Amino acid sequence: LQMAQDLHQALRRQELFLVYQPIFDLAHGGAHAIEALIRWRRPDGQLVPPDVFIALAEETHLIVQIGQWVVAQACRDLASLCAAGLPDLKVHVNMAAPEFTREALPQELTTLVQAHGLRPEQLSLELTESLLMKQPEQVMAVMARLRQRGFDISLDDFGKGHSALSLLKDLPISTLKIDRAFVRGLGQRDSERAILATIMDLGRHLGLQVITEGVETDTQLACVRGCGGQLIQGFLLSRPLPLDALRQRLLPDA
Ligand code: G
Numbered sequence: 001l002q003m004a005q006d007l008h009q010a011l012r013r014q015e016l017f018l019v020y021q022p023i024f025d026l027a028h029g030g031a032h033a034i035e036a037l038i039r040w041r042r043p044d045g046q047l048v049p050p051d052v053f054i055a056l057a058e059e060t061h062l063i064v065q066i067g068q069w070v071v072a073q074a075c076r077d078l079a080s081l082c083a084a085g086l087p088d089l090k091v092h093v094n095m096a097a098p099e100f101t102r103e104a105l106p107q108e109l110t111t112l113v114q115a116h117g118l119r120p121e122q123l124s125l126e127l128t129e130s131l132l133m134k135q136p137e138q139v140m141a142v143m144a145r146l147r148q149r150g151f152d153i154s155l156d157d158f159g160k161g162h163s164a165l166s167l168l169k170d171l172p173i174s175t176l177k178i179d180r181a182f183v184r185g186l187g188q189r190d191s192e193r194a195i196l197a198t199i200m201d202l203g204r205h206l207g208l209q210v211i212t213e214g215v216e217t218d219t220q221l222a223c224v225r226g227c228g229g230q231l232i233q234g235f236l237l238s239r240p241l242p243l244d245a246l247r248q249r250l251l252p253d254a
């Protein structure tokens with residue numbers, strides 16, 4: 001497959017890059033974290049969406065190399081933002097199954113954060129429910145090892161898949177990211193709000209940090225806030241940005 005070969009070269013040719021979307025904390029209005037999101041710009045200028053090439057990279061197992069590059073670049077960029085005046089900022093990185101279940105991952109990540117002078121809790125690894133449900137025992141074992149080392153683990157797209165709620169209480173995670181499907185209909189029907197509020201309460205009762213994704217309108221933001229939502233990600237507050245634009249946005253005076 002031509003695209004698979006191209007992707008192989010993309011890393012070496014520096015065609016892959018990261019953009020970052022802030023996650024804001026309504027308590028102080030500043031950024032709580034940033035989520036790293038990969039992009040591929042081909043030599044002809046065409047942008048390939050991650051949904052397409054991440055799936056391809058998973059099939060070819062190139063995802064492991066790509067993931068190692070992503071987490072290294074994300075830590076480097078976070079360290080520069082910390083030094084520029086955001087010492088408590090965190091970075092979230094998305095992980096696919098073949099990256100996450102590698103035996104060496106916890107040690108590699110410890111070495112990486114130390115090399116950049118970061119604390120392990122400043123790195124959050126985002127996993128989806130579907131990844132978890134594919135290999136629950138294996139994934140939970142890795143989660144536990146990473147938590148022991150102090151890393152943050154976020155369950156991404158929560159509520160979208162079909163993970164049993166009963167599993168949630170036993171998961172060694174620290175953060176729940178509520179899928180944007182639960183935000184979309186806010187303000188239109190009362191039932192939408194009831195479901196979001198209930199998921200948020202569930203997360204809080206389990207002692208988890210709760211992030212609400214996909215906030216696109218003022219109405220949605222008001223509803224999320226009314227449900228007690230504090231950590232917010234969405235196009236309304238910021239689109240994913242290249243590092244320089246992100247720095248401008250978060251540190252306008254620097
Ligand atoms: O940024 P965008 O909404 O286009 O992302 C599409 C999908 O690609 C999302 O599900 C996101 O989690 C995933 N994704 C983005 N960046 C990365 C990455 O660095 N690694 C992995 N494994 N998935 C990513």
Ligand code: G
Pocket residue numbers: 021037094156157180213214215216233234235236240
């Ligand atoms: O699967 P995951 O949640 O990692 O996907 C993250 C993607 O969601 C990002 O690539 C980003 O572009 C997208 N995203 C972020 N905020 C919003 C939003 O408010 N609305 C929509 N539709 N997508 C968003």
Ligand code: MN
Pocket residue numbers: 035094126156
């Ligand atoms: Mn994510």
Ligand code: NA
Pocket residue numbers: 156157158177179213
């Ligand atoms: Na998500």
